[in-house]
Amino acid sequence: MTSESLHPVPAPARRTVVAAVGTAGLAVALTACGSDNKSSDSTSSGSGASASSGGTGGGDNAAAGNAGGTVLAKTTDIPEGGGKVFESQGVVVTQPTAGTYKAFSSKCTHQGCAVKGIADNVITCPCHNSQFSATDGSVKKGPATQPLAAANITVDGDSIKLA
Numbered sequence: 001m002t003s004e005s006l007h008p009v010p011a012p013a014r015r016t017v018v019a020a021v022g023t024a025g026l027a028v029a030l031t032a033c034g035s036d037n038k039s040s041d042s043t044s045s046g047s048g049a050s051a052s053s054g055g056t057g058g059g060d061n062a063a064a065g066n067a068g069g070t071v072l073a074k075t076t077d078i079p080e081g082g083g084k085v086f087e088s089q090g091v092v093v094t095q096p097t098a099g100t101y102k103a104f105s106s107k108c109t110h111q112g113c114a115v116k117g118i119a120d121n122v123i124t125c126p127c128h129n130s131q132f133s134a135t136d137g138s139v140k141k142g143p144a145t146q147p148l149a150a151a152n153i154t155v156d157g158d159s160i161k162l163a
Helices: 014-033 040-044 062-066
Strands: 070-074 083-086 091-097 100-105 117-119 122-124 131-133 139-141 153-156 159-162
Touching: 070 083, 070 091, 083 117, 100 153
Parallel strands: none
Antiparallel strands: 070 159, 083 091, 091 100, 117 122, 122 131, 131 139, 153 159
């Protein structure tokens, strides 16, 4: 018999274990619910105004229609009562009523997943089925509790531009 078996091996400190578990959990949460939108920070912090077409309804940015900006789509690409997600720009554009266009961040306010479906004036997040109004971005069904952030767009003729 040797004396080596009588001496226990020291275990890691409790703080070390808790910190490692917390870091691993955070990494898993960010990976699972993150989105690959590199420009979502700049589009989701808009001033809260979104544009309508320059025709019948006017809009907060209708006068800026001739200003520069990234062309997202043609007005004919956005169905009435529906919309389209522009993943690389981090926005979703909707047409709640004929000739009225709205834009919001495509990042769900629940856990950051990218919204996907837009039908019957409802924007849906596929991760946990949160639903948002295509008219104003407000929450129609949780678990999300905060509305989608408005994004700035302009309508110049038949072009929808990210402002």
